[in-house]
Amino acid sequence: MSRIAYVNGAYVHQRAARVHIEDRGFQFADGVYEVCAIRRGVLIDMDLHLERLAWSLDQLRIDVPVSWRALRIILAEMVRRNGAPAFGLLYIQVTRGTAPRNHAFPTGIAPTLVMTVRTLPAPAYAVLQRSVAVITRPDLRWRRPDIKSVSLLPNVLGKQEAMEAGAYEAWLVDDEQRITEGTASNAWIISREGEVITRPADRSILNGITRRVVLRLARRLGLVVSERAFSVAEAKQAREAFFTGTTAFVKPVSRIDDTAIGNGEIGPHTDELLRAYLAHVEAQAANSVPVARR
Amino acid sequence: MSRIAYVNGAYVHQRAARVHIEDRGFQFADGVYEVCAIRRGVLIDMDLHLERLAWSLDQLRIDVPVSWRALRIILAEMVRRNGAPAFGLLYIQVTRGTAPRNHAFPTGIAPTLVMTVRTLPAPAYAVLQRSVAVITRPDLRWRRPDIKSVSLLPNVLGKQEAMEAGAYEAWLVDDEQRITEGTASNAWIISREGEVITRPADRSILNGITRRVVLRLARRLGLVVSERAFSVAEAKQAREAFFTGTTAFVKPVSRIDDTAIGNGEIGPHTDELLRAYLAHVEAQAANSVPVARR
Numbered sequence: 190m191s192r193i194a195y196v197n198g199a200y201v202h203q204r205a206a207r208v209h210i211e212d213r214g215f216q217f218a219d220g221v222y223e224v225c226a227i228r229r230g231v232l233i234d235m236d237l238h239l240e241r242l243a244w245s246l247d248q249l250r251i252d253v254p255v256s257w258r259a260l261r262i263i264l265a266e267m268v269r270r271n272g273a274p275a276f277g278l279l280y281i282q283v284t285r286g287t288a289p290r291n292h293a294f295p296t297g298i299a300p301t302l303v304m305t306v307r308t309l310p311a312p313a314y315a316v317l318q319r320s321v322a323v324i325t326r327p328d329l330r331w332r333r334p335d336i337k338s339v340s341l342l343p344n345v346l347g348k349q350e351a352m353e354a355g356a357y358e359a360w361l362v363d364d365e366q367r368i369t370e371g372t373a374s375n376a377w378i379i380s381r382e383g384e385v386i387t388r389p390a391d392r393s394i395l396n397g398i399t400r401r402v403v404l405r406l407a408r409r410l411g412l413v414v415s416e417r418a419f420s421v422a423e424a425k426q427a428r429e430a431f432f433t434g435t436t437a438f439v440k441p442v443s444r445i446d447d448t449a450i451g452n453g454e455i456g457p458h459t460d461e462l463l464r465a466y467l468a469h470v471e472a473q474a475a476n477s478v479p480v481a482r483r
Numbered sequence: 484m485s486r487i488a489y490v491n492g493a494y495v496h497q498r499a500a501r502v503h504i505e506d507r508g509f510q511f512a513d514g515v516y517e518v519c520a521i522r523r524g525v526l527i528d529m530d531l532h533l534e535r536l537a538w539s540l541d542q543l544r545i546d547v548p549v550s551w552r553a554l555r556i557i558l559a560e561m562v563r564r565n566g567a568p569a570f571g572l573l574y575i576q577v578t579r580g581t582a583p584r585n586h587a588f589p590t591g592i593a594p595t596l597v598m599t600v601r602t603l604p605a606p607a608y609a610v611l612q613r614s615v616a617v618i619t620r621p622d623l624r625w626r627r628p629d630i631k632s633v634s635l636l637p638n639v640l641g642k643q644e645a646m647e648a649g650a651y652e653a654w655l656v657d658d659e660q661r662i663t664e665g666t667a668s669n670a671w672i673i674s675r676e677g678e679v680i681t682r683p684a685d686r687s688i689l690n691g692i693t694r695r696v697v698l699r700l701a702r703r704l705g706l707v708v709s710e711r712a713f714s715v716a717e718a719k720q721a722r723e724a725f726f727t728g729t730t731a732f733v734k735p736v737s738r739i740d741d742t743a744i745g746n747g748e749i750g751p752h753t754d755e756l757l758r759a760y761l762a763h764v765e766a767q768a769a770n771s772v773p774v775a776r777r
Contacts, residue, residue, distance in 0.1 A: 218512035
């Protein structure tokens with residue numbers, strides 16, 4: 190099946206999906222995005238993603254491209270036209286629009302709205318529970334990573350460094366040697382005392398949707414949860430470590446730089462959280478009307 | 484005359500110039516650019532711009548899209564097809580290319596190469612010498628602004644703040660209250676002792692081509708030049724202040740935030756530097772073969 194993209198009002202074959210070269214997303218990174226998981230045709234935690242999209246747009250004073258009601262219809266239509274995948278992701282990007290190149294905000298232009306859908310292999314527990322290595326690298330990003338902007342060049346470079354080091358993700362480190370987050374995920378540790386620790390969602394990190402759900406699930410499971418910054422040294426002494434993301438779910442970490450975490454397998458609390466998160470996704474997929482059938 | 488753009492091997496009408504929505508320039512700010520002034524059909528200081536482009540590409544490990552020889556031919560052809568303007572600018576952008584969205588570098592793809600030309604009103608001394616106001620704002624950019632990447636969102640926000648404050652440019656300030664540079668220009672002051680001061684081109688600023696030429700001209704004029712960081716307080720006590728950029732040339736500053744600089748008119752040293760820079764541009768335009776006639 191050929192994939193269908195959405196570009197400014199039109200559903201088009203993805204290979205033909207284009208924006209103007211003076212789109213401010215292309216020339217200035219002047220745009221925001223969201224990535225939402227699809228499970229059995231259902232957009233998981235869609236309301237939280239749309240709420241954050243609204244917030245990001247507001248922070249950058251980019252107009253909402255279409256009404257929220259229209260946006261939901263387009264989202265559903267995109268899932269449907271792409272075969273309502275058993276598992277996948279929907280990518281939404283909004284930029285300030287196209288205008289002759291000039292740093293300041295142009296007036297009288299419409300924002301650009303782009304969407305794509307990608308099908309992924311089903312999220313099998315056997316695969317999800319496999320642990321991966323992370324490296325630590327200085328956080329080179331701009332001072333507002335809490336806005337989900339497409340200003341992702343430092344994230345790209347960090348992720349590439351991770352790949353080349355044989356790791357899966359890079360955890361970014363601030364000037365006080367504390368971990369902020371991963372290049373495309375939020376970082377978590379579980380201390381020797383069993384405390385579940387993740388950095389508070391201030392301006393130094395993106396407040397991940399999976400992060401928020403996992404915080405809720407952890408509290409519901411009766412775990413001791415602390416939202417506080419933690420150092421690289423503290424992370425390397427942790428009993429367990431993991432990261433959260435829209436398609437990574439709850440991903441166990443076996444190694445931080447050269448330090449092994451636990452016995453290299455998923456730890457008991459991480460396992461509990463992964464299972465709870467999987468159940469959250471499956472329940473939402475089972476109890477919602479798949480967008481394709483509304 | 485309709486404007487002609489260049490996109491990956493083709494000269495196209497600018498209104499039809501497009502890139503794919505999965506171009507990494509659009510989704511990740513994973514690209515670099517140059518802006519080169521055109522005077523009487525001549526690309527001013529083109530070699531310096533191409534040298535910096537090569538350096539930016541190398542820093543991000545983006546392949547050179549076409550040979551340097553071919554690039555020069557395309558540049559000349561772009562100037563010619565756009566009427567070899569008496570004054571204008573040529574914009575070049577290179578991104579890592581188009582690939583399914585994934586942070587790490589994709590393999591086996593070709594970089595994207597895009598160019599546009601814009602005609603501008605001739606650079607009249609009477610207009611250039613008019614001084615403008617600047618504001619100061621925290622430098623929110625990533626840690627590698629020395630790379631001329633399209634990761635420009637904080638620059639956009641700074642410039643917009645300047646406009647809304649009735650100023651022309653925002654000078655960005657580091658954590659030690661020292662000015663780094665403007666959102667699209669390099670910052671300079673002239674002390675009460677007549678010292679010409681601009682921040683050294685370390686990793687905290689973009690090493691502007693106009694900055695480099697003006698440094699050379701200032702030394703040739705026998706001025707005392709210091710490449711050193713200066714504070715906001717020092718700038719506000721300066722006798723003269725100005726900024727340099729590809730199309731701004733040498734732009735006098737009348738006011739920094741609420742502090743007037745000098746008597747509000749262009750100062751004598753700034754005037755000397757502006758005239759020297761104008762002469763540099765005009766001499767290069769007169770002594771080079773315009774690209775349109777080669």
